[in-house]
Amino acid sequence: MGCSNSTHLSSTIPANLLAPCPDLQKLEDGTGRTLLIWSVDTVAKYNECKSKHEAIVKAFE
Known part of the structure; x- marks a missing residue:
């Protein structure tokens, strides 16, 4: 039976x-230092969320 070996996703x-x-x-403010720190943190959080x-999506394709 060819179908008995089908892969089942968890x-x-x-x-x-x-x-x-x-x-x-x-x-909090518009200073260059604060803006840079905020930007780095925001990009890191976005990238982490995007990868999750x-x-x-890939698991359910």
């Missing part, structure tokens, strides 16, 4: 992928 999603994306910091989203 419906269990790892807990780290189910965690909500982190809240972004509020920009892509992993979930």
